[in-house]
Amino acid sequence: MAIRIRNLDAALGAEVDDIDLSRAIPPADVDAIETAWRERLVVVFHDQSLSDPQLIAFSQNFGELDPPGPNPYGEPFNKEHPELNVISNVVENGKPTGNLGDGEAVWHADMTYVEVPPKAAMLHALEVPPPEAGGNTYFANMFAAYETLPADLKKAVEGKTAVHDASRNSAGLLRKGFKEVSDVRETVGAHHPLVRTDPTTGRKALFLGRRPSAYVLGLGVAESEALLDALWAHATQPRFAMCHEWKVGDVLMWNNLSVLHRRAPFDPKTRRVMHRSQIKGNERIA
Ligand code: OGA
Numbered sequence: 001m002a003i004r005i006r007n008l009d010a011a012l013g014a015e016v017d018d019i020d021l022s023r024a025i026p027p028a029d030v031d032a033i034e035t036a037w038r039e040r041l042v043v044v045f046h047d048q049s050l051s052d053p054q055l056i057a058f059s060q061n062f063g064e065l066d067p068p069g070p071n072p073y074g075e076p077f078n079k080e081h082p083e084l085n086v087i088s089n090v091v092e093n094g095k096p097t098g099n100l101g102d103g104e105a106v107w108h109a110d111m112t113y114v115e116v117p118p119k120a121a122m123l124h125a126l127e128v129p130p131p132e133a134g135g136n137t138y139f140a141n142m143f144a145a146y147e148t149l150p151a152d153l154k155k156a157v158e159g160k161t162a163v164h165d166a167s168r169n170s171a172g173l174l175r176k177g178f179k180e181v182s183d184v185r186e187t188v189g190a191h192h193p194l195v196r197t198d199p200t201t202g203r204k205a206l207f208l209g210r211r212p213s214a215y216v217l218g219l220g221v222a223e224s225e226a227l228l229d230a231l232w233a234h235a236t237q238p239r240f241a242m243c244h245e246w247k248v249g250d251v252l253m254w255n256n257l258s259v260l261h262r263r264a265p266f267d268p269k270t271r272r273v274m275h276r277s278q279i280k281g282n283e284r285i286a
């Protein structure tokens, strides 16, 4: 049966039906999914049941896997498949079995603190809290955010570069080997332009990465803070965003260089377990 792709009723997002991701995907379907990922930025699949090798095989349709970033706890969470990550709040024998816990993961893009950040990430939901317990994931379209910037902000971001903090993960935890940032002018991490031009379409998007400890090079600290606050307030408005309410079996694939995402906190008495892959980027942000 041919796959069906339907745009979600939001500024981004598409849902793919009639597909079993545990099997080899015909090239035409891979192309259709990749197009939806490029144009709609988030692709949602339901009712999937993937082993780790199957998640790896599906992910590899879109490029080479990019291993997880530095783990705040040291060892990889997925011992058998360290190229995958585990997002989980489950603690066993006093030790976390995955990243991000049960708190909020504030708006961010993944690993933009490296020179060539991953271009895509995928999450496969194995256990999720009941709907009323929280844990939804939100995505915001950074093309739409750039295109609707007020003229003064559009001018202010032109030609500007920012530093993307490497010291904390998206749950705000300090990574091993990093110092707390007390002056944003000393933030350690990759430098990227605030505006990214998509190399295939020429379309421009805001490229913000993460707010804590970010700094716009060449500006005074107060000026940089004010510009970043204004950009983040604009970019994370609900009109550019979609909300995903998870069900077991969902797989989400996002365009990491063109969206921000955020995970709402959830009831710590519930369990939320996801396996995660990401795809290497091939692009210096420019
Ligand atoms: C991630 C992430 C959000 C979530 O995996 O990069 O931010 O919903 N996860 O768990």
Ligand code: MN
Residues within 6 Å of the ligand: 108, 109, 110, 170, 261
């Ligand atoms: Mn993330």
